Amino acid sequence: MQNLTAEICAKFKEVRKAKGLNQSALAQAVGCKQSAVSMFEAGMATKLSDEAVGKMAELLGLDLAAMLKADEERRKAQGGMNVLPVMAAGVVSPGDVQIARGYCPNCQCPSNVPYVVDGRLLYRPSRLMASPGGGTRCVQCGEMLEMRCPACGAPLNEGACCGVCGSAYVTPTLIEGVDVMAYARARRAEILELKSLM
Ligand SMILES: [Zn+2]
Numbered sequence: 001m002q003n004l005t006a007e008i009c010a011k012f013k014e015v016r017k018a019k020g021l022n023q024s025a026l027a028q029a030v031g032c033k034q035s036a037v038s039m040f041e042a043g044m045a046t047k048l049s050d051e052a053v054g055k056m057a058e059l060l061g062l063d064l065a066a067m068l069k070a071d072e073e074r075r076k077a078q079g080g081m082n083v084l085p086v087m088a089a090g091v092v093s094p095g096d097v098q099i100a101r102g103y104c105p106n107c108q109c110p111s112n113v114p115y116v117v118d119g120r121l122l123y124r125p126s127r128l129m130a131s132p133g134g135g136t137r138c139v140q141c142g143e144m145l146e147m148r149c150p151a152c153g154a155p156l157n158e159g160a161c162c163g164v165c166g167s168a169y170v171t172p173t174l175i176e177g178v179d180v181m182a183y184a185r186a187r188r189a190e191i192l193e194l195k196s197l198m
């Protein structure tokens with residue numbers, strides 16, 4: 001489905017979790033693959049058809065039309081700025097927030113820069129500020145920030161992987177068979193371009 005922001009996709013994930021449904025169960029009910037639901041929730045809205053998204057909204061009790069309308073109105077209020085909605089809304093100005101030592105776990109988020117080591121795709125997450133008002137959401141994509149290693153709970157280090165358990169901080173949700181080198185290169189160029197727009 002086109003025109004869905006990562007924020008709306010994240011809302012689907014939030015409500016699914018709140019209802020205690022896993023991705024496979026939801027995928028089965030909607031009639032798509034679990035991987036498609038996973039990628040959709042990570043912000044790749046086009047991985048699901050309009051029909052599948054509609055069904056999913058219905059199952060989760062989400063009013064998709066209202067969400068799209070609210071998004072549309074917010075976008076208009078921002079003068080058509082469609083990229084990085086939360087950042088564009090000016091929620092955060094660096095002067096009035098504390099540095100929270102978190103990172104964004106969404107691999108589609110421009111705060112995570114992909115690179116390849118020994119054929120393995122890794123993301124180096126930026127340290128992000130939490131939004132003011134006690135929020136712990138990514139200022140760039142709206143995802144909940146992780147403040148510790150999600151696998152073992154160890155404090156975060158500056159790299160791509162946990163120094164204690166070795167697990168990668170950001171999990172890629174790539175389709176199998178994708179050329180990771182080419183993907184990482186293209187994505188880095190994209191992130192640079194996004195940054196130049198800010
Ligand atoms: Zn993010």
Ligand SMILES: [Zn+2]
Pocket residue numbers: 149150151152153154162163164165166167
């Ligand atoms: Zn760990």
